[in-house]
Amino acid sequence: MSITIALSKGRIFEETLPLLAAAGITPAENPESSRKLIIDTNRPDVRLIIVRASDVPTYVQYGAADMGIAGKDVLNEHGGIGLYQPLDLRIARCCMMVAVREGYDYAGKVKQGARIRVATKYVNAARDHFAAKGVHIDLIKLYGSMELAPLVGLSDVIVDLVSTGGTLKANGLVAVEHIADISSRLVVNQASLKTKRTELQPMFEAFAGAIRD
Ligand code: ATP
Ligand code: MG
Numbered sequence: 648m649s650i651t652i653a654l655s656k657g658r659i660f661e662e663t664l665p666l667l668a669a670a671g672i673t674p675a676e677n678p679e680s681s682r683k684l685i686i687d688t689n690r691p692d693v694r695l696i697i698v699r700a701s702d703v704p705t706y707v708q709y710g711a712a713d714m715g716i717a718g719k720d721v722l723n724e725h726g727g728i729g730l731y732q733p734l735d736l737r738i739a740r741c742c743m744m745v746a747v748r749e750g751y752d753y754a755g756k757v758k759q760g761a762r763i764r765v766a767t768k769y770v771n772a773a774r775d776h777f778a779a780k781g782v783h784i785d786l787i788k789l790y791g792s793m794e795l796a797p798l799v800g801l802s803d804v805i806v807d808l809v810s811t812g813g814t815l816k817a818n819g820l821v822a823v824e825h826i827a828d829i830s831s832r833l834v835v836n837q838a839s840l841k842t843k844r845t846e847l848q849p850m851f852e853a854f855a856g857a858i859r860d
Contacts, residue, residue, distance in 0.1 A: 648692070648842070648843050648846055649691075649692045649693070649694065650692060650693045650694075650713050650714070650843065650846055650847065650850070651694055651695075651696055651711070651712045651713050652667075652693065652694070652695050652696070652712060652713070652714055652715060652716075653695075653696050653698050653702075653703045653706040653707055653711075653712035653714070653715030653716075654678075654695055654696070654697060654698075654703070654715065654716055655697070655698060655699060655700035655702075655703060655716075655717075656678050656679060656697055657679075657700075658738075658739050659700060659716055659717075659718075659738070659739050659831060660678060660679075660697075662736075662738035662739055662831075663716055663736075663738065665857055666736060666738075666853075666854045666857045666858075667688075668857075669853045669854065669856060669857035670849070670850045670853035670854060671689075671690065671853070672688050672689065672690055672693050673688060673689040674686050674687075674688050674695055675687040675688060675689065678695075678697045683697075684696060684697050684698075685697075692846065696711075696712055698715075700717065700718065700721055701721050701724070701725075703715040703716065703717040703721065703834070704717050704721060704722060704725040704727070704730060704834060705725070707729075707730055707834050707835065707836050708725075708728060708729040708730060708836070709729075709836075710836045710838055710839065712836070713835065713836050713839035713843060713847065714833060714834060714835040714836065714839065714847070714850075715833075715834050716736065716738075716831050716832070716833060716834070717831060717832060717834055718739055718829055718830070718831045718832075719827070719829045719830060719831070719832060720743060720769055720772065720808060720829050722832060722834065723769070723771055723772050724768075724769060724770070724771050724772070726771075727834075729836070729837055730834045730835065730836070730837070731834070731835040731836075731837050731840050732832050732833065732834055732835075733833055733835060733851055734832060734833040734851065734854060734855055734858070735830055735831075735832050735858075736830065736831050736832060736833055736854065736858055737830050737831075737858050737859060737860065738830060738831050739829075739830060739831045740810075740828070740829065740830045741808045741809060741810040741829050742808065742809050742810070742822075742825055742826075742827070742828055742829060743769065743772060743806065743807070743808055743809075743825075743826040743827045743829055744806070744807065744808075744809045744822040744823075744824060744825055744826060745776070745804050745805070745806055745822065745823050745824035745826065746794075746797075746804065746805050746806075746807060746809070746815050746820045746821060746822045746823065747797060747803065747804045747805075747820065747821060747823055748797045748798065748819060748820060748821075749819050749820065749821050751797070751803065751804075753804065753823045753824075754823075756803070757780070757782055760783070761783075762783045762784065762785060763777070763782060763783070763784050763785075763803045763804055764784070764785045764787060764801075764802040764803045764804070765777065765784045765785070765786055765787065765802055765803070765804050765805070765806060766787040766789050766793055766796035766797075766801055766802035766804075766805050766806075767786070767787075767788070767789060767793060767805055767806035767807065768788070768789055768790060768791065768793065768807075769806050769807075770786055770788055772806060772826060772827070773786060773806040774786060776806070776824075776826050787801060787802055793805040793806075793807045794807070794814055794815065794818045794820055795818075797820065798818060798819070798820075804823075805820075806826065808829060809822055833851070833854060835847065
């Protein structure tokens with residue numbers, strides 16, 4: 648039986664290559680330069696589909712892919728319905744943080760019980776985080792470049808992923824609160840898990856053995 652794996656281009660694809668190699672899988676083409684959305688591999692029974700990072704859980708949930716690799720940020724927003732999540736692959740690691748303009752008195756605003764405007768792509772994570780703190784917020788959904796929002800008065804704070812902090816710094820922002828450590832997980836369709844266990848199990852084992860630190 649053939650296996651379809653959903654991946655996104657960029658850092659997830661790059662960091663997944665060593666895991667695929669451990670399972671004896673080599674992509675026939677590089678999705679960064681190829682325009683193909685379905686990529687064959689050296690193994691006739693394995694193909695890759697290249698989708699937007701936030702669409703990976705959806706393809707796997709509906710069984711259009713047997714498995715995929717998605718960030719915890721993406722899985723939290725999707726909800727994880729219908730997905731088996733056997734492994735934290737420890738790739739594409741970063742942190743989800745609250746960030747503000749340099750000089751913005753975040754602690755003071757929170758203490759005053761002020762209503763805070765939050766711009767983010769991660770609305771579920773933001774809602775949960777501020778609800779747990781008892782902070783009232785107005786949520787503004789964005790699809791990218793969250794760093795801009797506090798600079799032009801769209802929001803007081805942003806919830807975004809941070810790795811080095813270079814982008815925040817370049818835009819005069821600072822991280823003020825850590826929400827969660829983020830890494831990517833293997834996600835598997837629950838029906839595939841039953842019908843293709845013989846093919847999938849050795850892949851899980853190979854991936855597990857190739858996880859670093
Ligand atoms: P797009 O860039 O197409 O809008 P995206 O931002 O979700 O989508 P990527 O930037 O490739 O796609 O991020 C994919 C995943 O990598 C994210 O879901 C997250 O888990 C992780 N990630 C995002 N930013 C960083 C970062 N700065 N460092 C490490 N991992 C990150
Ligand atoms: Mg991105």
